[in-house]
Amino acid sequence: MTQTPEKSGPDEFDVIVVGLGPGGEHVAIKLAEDGLRVLGVEERLVGGECPYFGCVPSKMMIAAAHTLREAGRVNELAGGSTVSPDWGPVAARIRDEATADWDDTVAVERLEDAGARFVRGRGVLAGGGRVEVGGTTYTATKGIVLNTGTAPSAPPIDGLADTPYWTNRDAVRLTELPSSLLVIGGGAIGCELAQVMALFGVRVTLLEAADRLVALEEPEASAALEKAFGAAGIQVHTGASIGSVAYADGRFTADVDGRSVTAEKLLVAAGRRNNLHGIGLEHVGLDPDARVLDPDERMRVADGVWAIGDIVGRGAFTHVSMYQGGVVVDDILGRDGPWADYRAVSRVTFTAPEVASVGLTEKAARKAGLDVVVATGDLGARGWITRENGLIKLVADRAREVLVGGVVVGPAGGEIMSMLELAVHAEVPIATLLHQHFAYPTYQRAYETVLKDLAGRLDGR
Numbered sequence: 001m002t003q004t005p006e007k008s009g010p011d012e013f014d015v016i017v018v019g020l021g022p023g024g025e026h027v028a029i030k031l032a033e034d035g036l037r038v039l040g041v042e043e044r045l046v047g048g049e050c051p052y053f054g055c056v057p058s059k060m061m062i063a064a065a066h067t068l069r070e071a072g073r074v075n076e077l078a079g080g081s082t083v084s085p086d087w088g089p090v091a092a093r094i095r096d097e098a099t100a101d102w103d104d105t106v107a108v109e110r111l112e113d114a115g116a117r118f119v120r121g122r123g124v125l126a127g128g129g130r131v132e133v134g135g136t137t138y139t140a141t142k143g144i145v146l147n148t149g150t151a152p153s154a155p156p157i158d159g160l161a162d163t164p165y166w167t168n169r170d171a172v173r174l175t176e177l178p179s180s181l182l183v184i185g186g187g188a189i190g191c192e193l194a195q196v197m198a199l200f201g202v203r204v205t206l207l208e209a210a211d212r213l214v215a216l217e218e219p220e221a222s223a224a225l226e227k228a229f230g231a232a233g234i235q236v237h238t239g240a241s242i243g244s245v246a247y248a249d250g251r252f253t254a255d256v257d258g259r260s261v262t263a264e265k266l267l268v269a270a271g272r273r274n275n276l277h278g279i280g281l282e283h284v285g286l287d288p289d290a291r292v293l294d295p296d297e298r299m300r301v302a303d304g305v306w307a308i309g310d311i312v313g314r315g316a317f318t319h320v321s322m323y324q325g326g327v328v329v330d331d332i333l334g335r336d337g338p339w340a341d342y343r344a345v346s347r348v349t350f351t352a353p354e355v356a357s358v359g360l361t362e363k364a365a366r367k368a369g370l371d372v373v374v375a376t377g378d379l380g381a382r383g384w385i386t387r388e389n390g391l392i393k394l395v396a397d398r399a400r401e402v403l404v405g406g407v408v409v410g411p412a413g414g415e416i417m418s419m420l421e422l423a424v425h426a427e428v429p430i431a432t433l434l435h436q437h438f439a440y441p442t443y444q445r446a447y448e449t450v451l452k453d454l455a456g457r458l459d460g461r
């Protein structure tokens with residue numbers, strides 16, 4: 001039902017959204033479309049990290065890099081080919097198609113067309129439903145939604161801060177590539193960008209402090225990725241202890257476990273810092289030094305204050321931010337849920353092979369006290385036909401005989417995962433999953449073998 005906006009002063013709104021990442025933008029547009037008086041406040045670009053510096057440009061790079069990878073397989077499977085990688089088309093697509101040269105005019109217009117008002121600037125909570133932006137105080141009668149997101153952060157390595165290192169925000173603006181690159185950080189972002197660069201012919205060295213890449217994922221996934229990276233010529237150092245970093249004569253040098261590693265450029269992809277400092281949390285009864293906010297299932301963090309996205313630490317993903325935005329919209333519009341549920345959060349590292357996971361890892365399921373049963377298998381007939389390596393690992397709860405998590409490592413793993421997402425989300429009985437038809441010879445047919453193995457283990461066979 002569309003409501004008629006109440007008459008009020010120019011600086012009074014029903015809802016003020018501070019920070020317009022993917023979730024905040026969604027909230028502002030949906031509430032404005034429903035007739036609420038909405039103010040959106042954004043200090044940088046409407047849409048946040050994802051469209052301008054994150055998901056979209058990085059996936060455009062990956063799309064290009066994967067065509068090079070496919071071309072590289074011609075020699076193995078279909079004769080001969082020669083490719084000449086050129087970063088030019090990638091840089092042009094990111095500038096023109098993805099980011100409109102890092103200009104958010106279209107996004108601002110979309111917001112205003114929905115009926116919201118937009119103010120560019122830094123929003124600071126002032127208490128009592130008030131937000132200050134550049135000397136003006138705006139008031140929200142229903143509430144304030146925080147979606148302030150993250151900024152790149154760098155580990156406290158001796159000398160690093162004094163060097164001209166890159167973060168993701170520099171990497172997406174590159175117009176040409178270096179001959180060699182040192183990447184600090186073997187999480188999703190570090191791995192994705194390292195592989196893109198390597199496929200474009202850059203000599204890449206990847207340094208990760210943990211004992212494996214994508215350390216939050218299943219160890220089997222890490223091993224598969226490390227094998228693929230090794231085969232692609234990426235120098236991977238896990239368990240790396242970086243003593244210092246220096247920059248001189250156009251080269252970076254890192255002291256890694258007492259050994260010197262050098263490269264023309266350095267990319268730091270070793271973590272993000274939540275934008276919570278100095279936004280006036282103390283004025284709404286929250287800890288001003290909080291590193292993360294802890295909302296309830298309706299995303300409320302204080303009286304009349306909601307928080308969504310990376311700052312609530314329930315999965316730093318665009319789809320999580322938008323999901324939480326949907327919860328906030330329902331709550332503010334007085335709907336009856338459903339409220340936030342994180343049993344089946346999915347995530348994809350868009351490397352080759354893709355690492356796509358949902359729900360709990362085996363370790364997390366055990367930590368949660370479940371009686372865990374797991375089974376693992378390869379990509380079956382299609383994996384053999386296409387000569388693509390990968391695996392499926394399923395994690396089940398013996399008591400309920402349902403899947404609580406799993407990982408798919410393989411080409412288009414994020415797509416193959418969709419059955420797994422549904423199974424974990426809807427708690428489909430394993431017996432039901434087993435009796436579906438699995439088209440031959442698809443990658444997803446490999447689920448059948450792993451499910452049979454799992455069912456046998458559940459039966460104690």
Ligand SMILES: Cc1cc2nc3c(=O)[nH]c(=O)nc-3n(C[C@H](O)[C@H](O)[C@H](O)COP(=O)(O)OP(=O)(O)OC[C@H]3O[C@@H](n4cnc5c(N)ncnc54)[C@H](O)[C@@H]3O)c2cc1C
Nearest residue numbers: 019021043048049054055123149150309310316317318321
């Ligand atoms: C290289 C890279 C690749 C990624 N790839 C993926 C991917 O493939 N899939 C995926 O799901 N996720 C990916 N992510 C993560 C994704 O970008 C974030 O999870 C997503 O942007 C959601 O973040 P958010 O909603 O918390 O806000 P953000 O996108 O961080 O936006 C927050 C906004 O708030 C603004 N802001 C901050 N403080 C204030 C203030 N006080 N006043 C006004 N404005 C303020 C900021 O300027 C920013 O625009 C990637 C991230 C990176 C860096």
